[in-house]
Amino acid sequence: MNFSLKKILFKRDGTGAIDSIWYENWISLRKNRSAMFGLYMIVLFILIAVFAPLISPFDPLAQDIGFRKLAPFTGGHILGTDDFGRDLLSRIIYGARISIVIGFFSVAISLIFGSIIGLLSGFYGGWFDRFAMGVTDIMLAFPYILLTIVIVALLGPTLLNAMIAIGIARLPQYARVMRASVLAEKSSEYVEAERSLGVSNSELIFMSILPNCLAPIIVQATLGIGGAIIESAALSFLGLGAQPPTPEWGLMIASSREFISNAWWIVTFPGIAILLAVLGFNLLGDGIRDVLDPRLKD
Amino acid sequence: MYRFIFKRLGLLIPTLFGVITLVFFMLALSPGDPVRVMLGERANKEAVENLKAEMGLDKPMSEQYVLYLKRIVQLDFGKSIKTGQKVTDEIAARFPATIELTLFAMFLSIVLGVFIGVISATKRYSFVDYASMVGALFGVSTPVFWLGLVLIIIFSVNLNLLPTGGRMDIRYYFTPITNFYVIDGFIHLFTKGDPKVLGSALVHLILPAVTLGTIPLAIIARITRSSMLEVLKQDYIKTARATGMSERKVIFKYALRNALLPVVTVIGLQFGMLLSGAILTETIFAWPGIGKWLYHAIEARDFPAVQGGIIVISTCFVVINLFVDLLYSVINPKIRTE
Numbered sequence A: 001m002n003f004s005l006k007k008i009l010f011k012r013d014g015t016g017a018i019d020s021i022w023y024e025n026w027i028s029l030r031k032n033r034s035a036m037f038g039l040y041m042i043v044l045f046i047l048i049a050v051f052a053p054l055i056s057p058f059d060p061l062a063q064d065i066g067f068r069k070l071a072p073f074t075g076g077h078i079l080g081t082d083d084f085g086r087d088l089l090s091r092i093i094y095g096a097r098i099s100i101v102i103g104f105f106s107v108a109i110s111l112i113f114g115s116i117i118g119l120l121s122g123f124y125g126g127w128f129d130r131f132a133m134g135v136t137d138i139m140l141a142f143p144y145i146l147l148t149i150v151i152v153a154l155l156g157p158t159l160l161n162a163m164i165a166i167g168i169a170r171l172p173q174y175a176r177v178m179r180a181s182v183l184a185e186k187s188s189e190y191v192e193a194e195r196s197l198g199v200s201n202s203e204l205i206f207m208s209i210l211p212n213c214l215a216p217i218i219v220q221a222t223l224g225i226g227g228a229i230i231e232s233a234a235l236s237f238l239g240l241g242a243q244p245p246t247p248e249w250g251l252m253i254a255s256s257r258e259f260i261s262n263a264w265w266i267v268t269f270p271g272i273a274i275l276l277a278v279l280g281f282n283l284l285g286d287g288i289r290d291v292l293d294p295r296l297k298d
Numbered sequence B: 001m002y003r004f005i006f007k008r009l010g011l012l013i014p015t016l017f018g019v020i021t022l023v024f025f026m027l028a029l030s031p032g033d034p035v036r037v038m039l040g041e042r043a044n045k046e047a048v049e050n051l052k053a054e055m056g057l058d059k060p061m062s063e064q065y066v067l068y069l070k071r072i073v074q075l076d077f078g079k080s081i082k083t084g085q086k087v088t089d090e091i092a093a094r095f096p097a098t099i100e101l102t103l104f105a106m107f108l109s110i111v112l113g114v115f116i117g118v119i120s121a122t123k124r125y126s127f128v129d130y131a132s133m134v135g136a137l138f139g140v141s142t143p144v145f146w147l148g149l150v151l152i153i154i155f156s157v158n159l160n161l162l163p164t165g166g167r168m169d170i171r172y173y174f175t176p177i178t179n180f181y182v183i184d185g186f187i188h189l190f191t192k193g194d195p196k197v198l199g200s201a202l203v204h205l206i207l208p209a210v211t212l213g214t215i216p217l218a219i220i221a222r223i224t225r226s227s228m229l230e231v232l233k234q235d236y237i238k239t240a241r242a243t244g245m246s247e248r249k250v251i252f253k254y255a256l257r258n259a260l261l262p263v264v265t266v267i268g269l270q271f272g273m274l275l276s277g278a279i280l281t282e283t284i285f286a287w288p289g290i291g292k293w294l295y296h297a298i299e300a301r302d303f304p305a306v307q308g309g310i311i312v313i314s315t316c317f318v319v320i321n322l323f324v325d326l327l328y329s330v331i332n333p334k335i336r337t338e
Helices: A002-012 A015-031 A033-050 A088-124 A126-140 A144-155 A159-186 A189-196 A201-212 A214-237 A249-255 A264-292 B002-028 B034-039 B045-055 B061-073 B087-122 B127-141 B144-158 B181-192 B196-232 B235-242 B247-284 B290-299 B303-331
Strands: none
Touching: A015 A033, A015 A264, A033 A088, A033 A264, A088 A126, A088 A159, A088 A201, A088 A214, A088 A249, A088 A264, A126 A159, A126 B002, A144 A159, A144 A214, A144 B002, A144 B247, A144 B290, A144 B303, A159 A201, A159 A214, A189 A201, A201 A214, A214 A249, A214 A264, A214 B144, A249 A264, A249 B144, A264 B127, A264 B144, B002 B061, B002 B303, B034 B045, B087 B127, B087 B181, B087 B196, B087 B247, B087 B290, B087 B303, B127 B196, B144 B196, B144 B247, B181 B196, B196 B247, B235 B247, B247 B290, B247 B303, B290 B303
């Protein structure tokens, strides 16, 4: 009882107590070298995305037909040019904007809606729970890459729809994770204590239960951003995402496929960019998981 | 045990029903008129109406849904808009190619993944361990479609060792019997004494299988390592060692067997994933399987083909997951009582 009351206070008056929990987590995360390396990579990519106009040496869309398929380090083009004579490095720099935004945005969709569904399902149970879990079961019965492709094909091939499709296809996983943790928290002593004190349901859900269910969902989300970046690139590669001449990494790979025999760099460098960005999120995600949820450690 | 199997089988039917229903409504409610796709934008109104009536698309949606269910139960997916052939025939013709590719990719990733995982766990913190885990991390972070193209650049374009795509060298005329080209190759070898067909089939499989198998390989290696580390801490391993048993026997007879439990689950999950991962791999390597076919059907808004393809792939996915669950309960009796 004592413990649970303390926990209520932690959640209630915010600053001091909550800070200390997250601060402790941050300290142990900082000791994890690979997680920090991942974080630095992410920060670097975000900086590149934000300052793209300042750091890119050329206009990513400017075509220069006289300088098509230049090899790296020729004519001032560090990574060479593509089949339209556009500077590859500048296109990759601008591509960071698209991939980072898609990664965060599509994860936000599954995170927000998945969490709400999971919270309500777990807390109230009943017909809503049965219905929601029935639907997630069916959605999980599709391999999600297939589900994503079908959704985006139905909505129409644009970047925005690709984001939405990725968000929807991954949503059931978040709902499941959230529901499982809510069910565990719901039967704990501190929730019973608050109930007996007459705390309202909405306050219980958002002030007490939700903060305690965040750890697994944060882990899921961090690892999910990397996955979303790969998936959006894959969709664009298939022609179901960004459309030319957008400097999107997957699309850049797709449109250079026919030149792989004589211009390897046009295919190679955008792929390395995807790999590094995803690696950053996976490193950080693994680290956060080890800190927040040691049971899941592998 | 039987009760568990029946209970789990009982869950299969509502799930499949849900999948079939969801596919129907996704396509029925999507923008884009299949009849317009078939006849072209400039078809006259009468022709459109006639074809709609013929396909039953003029009926109310509830009636269409019932008709659709009736057809699906009879395994009738209708005819492809693009080719006019029966969708079931088209799928049957391409399925062996996908299964062959998936099995090879899975074989590769299980053998290598378990091997790397065991080595990493037994030589923890060694150079081999670090190298394999960094490799695995790169493996899960790699975009598969890009990896396929890079492998083509290295092994086909520059080294000229392996073919860039397809299943068989076009110079070899032979009549497929099973449509599993490796099996056909063996048949050819034994009946005609000619190893070229088998050789060509295997050579064509290497790059696509490596590409498709990279992510499962990385995941299996990671999970095997962590599971092995967990098991090696157990008392019964200490006991086994104390009896003076050779380390090799301790690891392979006692530790690995127990460590494989979570690995089996992951393998099952990945197997299902591969069926859809094949969409990308097959597109890159011009592999005439169901993934590439389904992708082109989606692109062309060939609704009957899309319906059939999704239902078949999802059913495989669900059945494989069921099979893994059952297999898991056989290996781990604790599950059954829950």
